[in-house]
Amino acid sequence: AKTIYLKDYKAPEFTVKTCDLVFELFEEYTQVTNLMQIVKMDKSAKDLVLDSVELELVEIHLNDVKLEEERYVVEKESLRVLDVEDEFKLIIINKIYPHRNSELEGLYKSGNIFCTQNEPEGFRRITPYIDRPDVMAVFKTTLVASREKYPVLLSNGNTESNFKLDDGRHGVTWSDPYPKPSYLFALVAGDLGVVKDKYITASGKYVRLNIYTDKGNESKCKHAMKSLKEAMQWDEEKYGREYDLSLYNIVAVDSFNMGAMENKGLNIFNSAYVLADEDTATDANFMGIQSVIAHEYFHNWTGNRITCRDWFQLTLKEGLTVFRDQCFSADLNSKEVQRIEDVKALRERQFVEDNSPMAHPIQPDSYMAINNFYTATVYEKGAEVIRMLHTLLGEQKYRKAMDLYFDTFDAQAVRTDDFLWAMSKAGEMNLEQFKRWYHQSGTPKLDVDEKFEDGTYTLTLIQKIPHAVDGSEQKPHFFPLKIGLLDESGKEILEKTLLISKEKEEFLFKTSFKPVLSINRDFSAPIIIDQKETHYGFLMKHDTNSFAKYEAAQLFGIQIIESLMQGNDINDEYVRAYGHILESDLDISYKALLLELPSISALMQRQNVVDFELIYDAIEKLQKHLASLYKEKLLEIYSKFHNPLCVDLDANSIGSRSIKNRCLKLLSSLKSNEMAVMANEQYSNSLTMTDKVAALDILENISSEYSAVAFKHFHDKYRQNTLVMNKYFSLLAASHREGTLERVIALQKDAAYNELVPNLVRSLVGTFTRNYKYFHAKDGSGYKFVADKIIDIDKINPQMASSLAGAFKIYKKLNVQNKKMMKVELERVVSTHSLSKNVYEIVSKIIK
Numbered sequence: 001a002k003t004i005y006l007k008d009y010k011a012p013e014f015t016v017k018t019c020d021l022v023f024e025l026f027e028e029y030t031q032v033t034n035l036m037q038i039v040k041m042d043k044s045a046k047d048l049v050l051d052s053v054e055l056e057l058v059e060i061h062l063n064d065v066k067l068e069e070e071r072y073v074v075e076k077e078s079l080r081v082l083d084v085e086d087e088f089k090l091i092i093i094n095k096i097y098p099h100r101n102s103e104l105e106g107l108y109k110s111g112n113i114f115c116t117q118n119e120p121e122g123f124r125r126i127t128p129y130i131d132r133p134d135v136m137a138v139f140k141t142t143l144v145a146s147r148e149k150y151p152v153l154l155s156n157g158n159t160e161s162n163f164k165l166d167d168g169r170h171g172v173t174w175s176d177p178y179p180k181p182s183y184l185f186a187l188v189a190g191d192l193g194v195v196k197d198k199y200i201t202a203s204g205k206y207v208r209l210n211i212y213t214d215k216g217n218e219s220k221c222k223h224a225m226k227s228l229k230e231a232m233q234w235d236e237e238k239y240g241r242e243y244d245l246s247l248y249n250i251v252a253v254d255s256f257n258m259g260a261m262e263n264k265g266l267n268i269f270n271s272a273y274v275l276a277d278e279d280t281a282t283d284a285n286f287m288g289i290q291s292v293i294a295h296e297y298f299h300n301w302t303g304n305r306i307t308c309r310d311w312f313q314l315t316l317k318e319g320l321t322v323f324r325d326q327c328f329s330a331d332l333n334s335k336e337v338q339r340i341e342d343v344k345a346l347r348e349r350q351f352v353e354d355n356s357p358m359a360h361p362i363q364p365d366s367y368m369a370i371n372n373f374y375t376a377t378v379y380e381k382g383a384e385v386i387r388m389l390h391t392l393l394g395e396q397k398y399r400k401a402m403d404l405y406f407d408t409f410d411a412q413a414v415r416t417d418d419f420l421w422a423m424s425k426a427g428e429m430n431l432e433q434f435k436r437w438y439h440q441s442g443t444p445k446l447d448v449d450e451k452f453e454d455g456t457y458t459l460t461l462i463q464k465i466p467h468a469v470d471g472s473e474q475k476p477h478f479f480p481l482k483i484g485l486l487d488e489s490g491k492e493i494l495e496k497t498l499l500i501s502k503e504k505e506e507f508l509f510k511t512s513f514k515p516v517l518s519i520n521r522d523f524s525a526p527i528i529i530d531q532k533e534t535h536y537g538f539l540m541k542h543d544t545n546s547f548a549k550y551e552a553a554q555l556f557g558i559q560i561i562e563s564l565m566q567g568n569d570i571n572d573e574y575v576r577a578y579g580h581i582l583e584s585d586l587d588i589s590y591k592a593l594l595l596e597l598p599s600i601s602a603l604m605q606r607q608n609v610v611d612f613e614l615i616y617d618a619i620e621k622l623q624k625h626l627a628s629l630y631k632e633k634l635l636e637i638y639s640k641f642h643n644p645l646c647v648d649l650d651a652n653s654i655g656s657r658s659i660k661n662r663c664l665k666l667l668s669s670l671k672s673n674e675m676a677v678m679a680n681e682q683y684s685n686s687l688t689m690t691d692k693v694a695a696l697d698i699l700e701n702i703s704s705e706y707s708a709v710a711f712k713h714f715h716d717k718y719r720q721n722t723l724v725m726n727k728y729f730s731l732l733a734a735s736h737r738e739g740t741l742e743r744v745i746a747l748q749k750d751a752a753y754n755e756l757v758p759n760l761v762r763s764l765v766g767t768f769t770r771n772y773k774y775f776h777a778k779d780g781s782g783y784k785f786v787a788d789k790i791i792d793i794d795k796i797n798p799q800m801a802s803s804l805a806g807a808f809k810i811y812k813k814l815n816v817q818n819k820k821m822m823k824v825e826l827e828r829v830v831s832t833h834s835l836s837k838n839v840y841e842i843v844s845k846i847i848k
């Protein structure tokens with residue numbers, strides 16, 4: 001497969017001014033008529049080269065004359081029109097076969113709905129085009145289809161006209177006044193239900209809001225609609241940005257490769273991020289919907305109005321938009337909980353990626369398959385980089401810089417450097433060194449050394465920057481480091497944001513006593529802190545910074561588990577500090593997070609050679625110890641907050657479910673009948689999906705008898721509801737009970753399972769890859785199963801297959817036995833005949 005390099009970027013030789021499309025949708029095929037006004041930008045260019053993948057060409061007209069075959073060449077993934085003028089009109093008619101499209105890129109069918117996914121390079125699977133984001137055209141789209149089967153016909157922008165044909169077909173013409181790249185083009189055709197609402201913008205403009213879904217699901221769109229209006233208002237208040245069309249459409253479809261897509265005026269969503277009610281969605285699902293709805297809405301300014309020059313700039317829109325959606329969720333819910341959840345997600349996914357052969361900068365400099373670069377690094381680390389800018393500039397200057405960015409680059413396709421120019425200019429800050437965050441990979445480590453002498457407290461910080469994947473050296477970063485100093489009673493004597501730029505930095509503070517350091521408060525930089533002297537128990541009690549307090553609890557937990565792994569006993573100070581949190585009257589959602597023990601992933605990341613058995617045996621030991629020691633208190637909290645009939649979604653109700661389920665989970669480590677009975681009662685009596693899922697998870701792991709009955713009941717009740725069945729598959733794939741792999745294999749035959757639907761594959765196979773116990777079984781059976789699935793699914797959907805292949809990225813860090821087993825499977829996958837470039841890129845990097 002060919003590697004594409006950023007250094008080879010060339011401005012387009014031609015651009016498309018307008019693109020008028022007609023789609024004639026039939027059951028067997030779709031005919032596309034594409035009329036483009038094209039202008040030559042580089043006068044030395046002779047031929048027009050259009051991207052074109054798997055298209056069946058019917059005919060081409062140049063300036064209204066049908067082209068003879070010798071005037072064009074059909075190449076493997078392009079169409080070359082020979083010797084064209086400076087400005088011309090081109091009409092191309094081609095056929096495509098959406099019902100056969102299982103890759104879910106371009107135009108495809110999700111159930112009975114025609115829909116599109118064009119980011120990053122799907123449009124070339126619809127019609128020949130200059131399919132790159134720096135070619136922006138004004139689109140007009142006419143859809144023609146059976147009136148009975150496809151009464152709803154949607155595209156970007158506003159409806160211009162409707163018409164009926166004599167043969168039972170009808171048509172609608174849409175026009176979008178805003179020039180846009182092809183990746184933002186969308187169409188939908190189906191027999192859909194709709195929920196309608198409206199929004200009046202700050203300047204008084206009336207915007208119609210519609211959410212389309214399969215009929216019967218309309219009542220499940222309330223939360224998505226509420227979230228959309230909240231997002232619209234938030235962007236007006238925080239960024240001064242209003243919506244710019246008079247119509248905003250969202251369509252929910254079941255077969256979708258990712259979460260959602262921000263097509264101009266016509267967002268297409270994975271139904272998992274739209275549909276929810278108390279009976280079928282967990283609290284986490286409701287939060288997820290709020291954040292994804294907001295994320296796609298925010299793209300209207302950061303992504304659509306100002307887009308990327310090329311796909312290497314992806315973090316320009318994704319990192320920024322994730323930062324925006326994180327701030328939105330923090331403002332609407334709990335700031336402290338949101339920050340911790342965001343950092344947790346970053347560490348579980350991005351830190352692991354950054355310490356693997358797949359590590360790359362947030363702005364990569366090369367790729368084989370661009371689809372592989374919609375990564376935690378580009379998105380989540382990208383958001384952390386924007387957050388650091390926000391911290392460095394402060395809210396006011398950041399807002400000024402964002403205004404400058406919008407004013408300067410509106411309607412353009414730009415680079416991350418253009419964004420940084422605006423930040424630097426309005427922020428009045430030199431960001432030359434800061435740019436390294438865009439071009440260097442790996443997670444920086446900061447060695448922290450403290451000294452107290454003669455009334456001076458000295459803090460010495462040394463940056464340890466990892467080498468890049470190719471072994472080359474990387475340079476120190478510039479970042480904000482928020483610290484606090486506490487006296488021995490726990491009183492805060494100082495809070496400060498230090499600016500770190502040199503490899504070694506020294507900071508002196510005059511004090512009459514040696515203070516306790518609280519470092520990287522709020523996780524002000526995405527780095528790993530390596531502290532010689534630690535006071536975790538003290539900080540768990542006294543730290544006033546909610547993130548640092550959580551961090552102390554996690555790091556203390558890690559210290560204890562690692563010491564257990566070395567055969568030592570459990571440290572009493574930790575146990576007391578845990579008890580102190582249990583007794584505290586902190587906010588309950590936050591308290592639930594503080595009570596969470598470190599994850600397997602967090603421990604694994606610290607091992608040079610990973611041995612999972614050692615890790616989960618130690619975690620289990622600690623859980624049991626805490627559960628038996630604090631059993632009464634945990635039971636007391638459980639009964640105080642367990643309210644089975646409450647289905648409310650306010651902070652207190654969500655927090656109550658969160659803390660009591662945390663307590664029950666910890667208690668379940670006792671594996672007693674008493675706990676199984678409690679979980680079983682919760683499963684039977686609770687009305688929310690949150691409580692049911694929490695109970696099922698416990699039952700599955702501690703009692704095969706209760707589990708069998710409860711899962712059967714769950715299956716009988718929800719087997720028609722795919723979104724709920726995702727939870728069913730995922731709970732069973734995560735099970736630590738014996739025979740999990742055999743059950744996962746058998747579940748593929750369940751009537752509700754379908755390998756063509758990515759959500760289901762993610763629930764069953766994807767979850768299994770995170771089941772450390774069975775995916776990493778010493779006999780290699782887990783690896784073999786997943787490798788087989790990658791090979792099978794690659795033939796259907798390469799994007800889905802390569803995301804599963806990412807599970808092998810831990811390869812180099814495995815112990816000898818596991819490594820040997822994984823190697824066999826990696827080699828088998830990479831030598832598979834006609835493997836996609838998506839899977840090839842991932843697997844070949846892992847075994848290199």
Ligand code: HT7
Nearest residue numbers: 117119120257258259260261374
């Ligand atoms: N901008 C979108 C990225 C995307 C995507 C979405 C759905 C299916 C396939 C996709 N490939 C890339 C999603 C977002 O970040 O908002």
Ligand code: ZN
Nearest residue numbers: 295299318321
């Ligand atoms: Zn996005």
